[in-house]
Amino acid sequence: MTRRDLLRVIGLSAGGAAMYQAMSSLGLAAESPYKGTPKLQGAPHGASVLILGAGLAGMVAAYELRQAGYRVQLLEYNPRPGGRNWTLRGGDTYTEMGGYTQHCRFDRGLYFNPGPWRIPYHHRGLLDYCKKLGVPLEPFVQINHNAYLHGAKAFGGKPQRYRAINADYRGHVAELLAKATQQGKLDAQVSKDDQAQLLESLRGWGALDDKYAYAKGPDVSNRRGYDKPPGGGLSARPIDSQPLQLHDVLDSRLWRSLTEGEIYEFQTTLFQPVGGMGRIGEAFGRELKGLIHYNAKVTAIQQDERGVTASYVDARHPGAVRQARADWCICTIPLSILSQIPINVGAPMAAAIGAVPYAATVKVGLQFKRRFWEEDEDIYGGLTATDLPINTISYPSNDFNSRGKGVLLGAYIWGLDAYEFTAMSPDERIRRAVEYGSQIHPQYKTEFDNGVAVAWHRSPFTMGCFASWSEALRAKHYDNLCQIDRRIALAGEHVSYLPAWQEGAVTSALDAVERLHQRVMAGVAG
């Protein structure tokens, strides 16, 4: 019996609090709300579930319900599984709302993830399905000390290495606090013993010298980098670099990007599937082969006392309306689209479906003739942050140190800039991404090859990137969205506290199928 099995037994027999206590004593406390896949069983003979959407939520639901003994069918708008779990490769075609069609011309082996692109170490549901489906993972590099922080007005627009700003900000903070401590200015708050430990810790943490100054020298260069780093032989003596002054660091406002790798979802270790995020959706699609009806655009969802009927048309050639029916329905259609489809649910769920706006984001993938970021600038993976509209440049976390072409994430655009870019043609978005990016990498102008640009508000299968919950909206509508409405349960990242994350889709689906199964079994028992 594994520890997880043991916990499940405790949970089943004594309830959640007992299980939590047991987890605590086993040292697993509070690490994840994910308790393993639910291992449902005993579905009534012939019981059926109709699942709308073959994204991760829909496919997780199908995987578990099928295992529990339900007859399962899925309707999917796209000609492929995965939904936003999606990788564009050479030869792929994508038509957005408004009619623009893009033909991806990347070289073989290169790719771009328009949607999710990283998996945090604590997204255990998604990681478990990767293991079950045999999807190999590799590390995704988020923080790269040698990538850039860039402000159009900071340091004359010259990008700064992350390591330099990071070391200098920390060093000056440590120096200021150490000096305030020495001058007795913390006496009211911090005991003398603690002050001594604080001083010792600040010296190492901030790379301060014997006098608690953050000043040019080997220890500081060993954080921020050297003017000439150490090497071998006769001419290899290192030359120290000169730290920036506190005023210049503060004034640059580049410190705004120093916390990115500290945030729970972006801490190491992050992963990406080998070959593109879409490998997960593709693997689920193979697993559920025969159960997914592709190119099915749902036009109405109607439940009655005995079951649920979805009307749909062929997404490519809308014509005859067809129908699919089952005893129960799990609907994973994004609210942006579901709110436009007739569905007979009660007032609370209906209000919730209509209430949540979707975020607009734009991502641009750019293929270059060579990996100049590695060859010229020693940047291997990671992100450059900028206050230009492109916001982010992300360097590939795979095929490091290889020859030949490479594909960058050339823009990851949010907010008002995203609306502006959404209004442009794909070619214009790409042109702008290259133009802005060349302020950081002058090589862009000669090395650019081709690109693709996905504006999520023009995606016909989501009409937005992810559910943009506010605190107020969540307080009012979230539980109503989660509650099963007679025979219909919703799932997807929009039914989670993890908007935009695949783990939100996975865990919301697991939560929904567990509750649905309970309801079915209760009905059978009753």
Place this chain on the structure above:
Amino acid sequence: MTRRDLLRVIGLSAGGAAMYQAMSSLGLAAESPYKGTPKLQGAPHGASVLILGAGLAGMVAAYELRQAGYRVQLLEYNPRPGGRNWTLRGGDTYTEMGGYTQHCRFDRGLYFNPGPWRIPYHHRGLLDYCKKLGVPLEPFVQINHNAYLHGAKAFGGKPQRYRAINADYRGHVAELLAKATQQGKLDAQVSKDDQAQLLESLRGWGALDDKYAYAKGPDVSNRRGYDKPPGGGLSARPIDSQPLQLHDVLDSRLWRSLTEGEIYEFQTTLFQPVGGMGRIGEAFGRELKGLIHYNAKVTAIQQDERGVTASYVDARHPGAVRQARADWCICTIPLSILSQIPINVGAPMAAAIGAVPYAATVKVGLQFKRRFWEEDEDIYGGLTATDLPINTISYPSNDFNSRGKGVLLGAYIWGLDAYEFTAMSPDERIRRAVEYGSQIHPQYKTEFDNGVAVAWHRSPFTMGCFASWSEALRAKHYDNLCQIDRRIALAGEHVSYLPAWQEGAVTSALDAVERLHQRVMAGVAG
């Protein structure tokens, strides 16, 4: 013409300062002392070089000198290329000084690097040879926010997650400095405008609340982790964790390990060759096939006006003394061993050879029956730091999320502890590593499978781990070690400002072959 070629032309025609200026204006300034491989050419017909040692330094020298037209031969003590670039796999055998023989019993595909195990992004020489030799790289995870910091006396010996100590230390530092700022205590040092920016920056950087307090709440949980992290569905509301108090963080002294990922050599992005560090040495060995004489233990090195002769015996069955001779010699034998071999060099080099002690380190590789660190604890790669003698546990940076067995670095021991472990039998070192490690991972006791332990002071081919230069030693002896002594030049990590690093070996070899070639060409011209 590439930028690198352009720079070489400028360097050749106008000297180093002009090249440096040109690099500056091309934005490459000061990034590396490594200027690309030297592209030597025009060796005099028949000129020959004897290279002692087929570690990285010796093989880099052989690679470049052969390309320049020299006749090259290498003598190597071991039956394999690479020297300290070395990976132990199942089926390998290793006999240390003192006679202990270990038979590695790891499962297929699992391995352990007794020597170097990580490659920083700025070690461009080594990275270039990996590219030339077709050695694929993958990221090495150094910092893992979900790995542990452990002190035997801290928090009752219970390991703490890196993310929690990191967030709490930073948060308290930010709070203390923000409050000192608000109270006017920095008025003498920091302008009012800068104080305003400092306060704003500290709030985001330290996850402080509106009142500049580091206090329990969503923002703090989003750094240190949650009691229950957010998920999907009805029961998924996150529960915040309680930060540690400043006194407890300081008193634990776990802050000593918070800077590891900030140090120049350990910053992201780090690499490891796919399949083990030894892949580099193996690839060099294939490249230099036929030039390396293995199992050759050098017993004397003698130079005269016309060339250099090395005497050697069979390392397995010492008997007849043989000789190898060439016009010139590059000797990469570690000083710990070279100092015991008769060699007729001048007094300055002789003194340098005898002066430098070698560090003792011990590494232990442990195979476990399952990857419990991933399965139970969500730890994927990275290091756990402890004040126990094992010092470090490092989790594999490959085969993430896979089923089956795994090999940990179970100990990386330095200083006095290393001497103590060196004196033990390999079995005893392994037993201790398992015993200490089980204080951090209780699973050790049931999951341990087998192990190997390498104590570098007992390595017959290095008698130590790396040259342990002090400032004083370097001032007195370093240049004398680098200078070519008539027909003999030294190379290796010991002839660099990068002790213990493979890049020191690579760049010292490049520096030596360039100077040697210049000397040869000057002799021809004269």
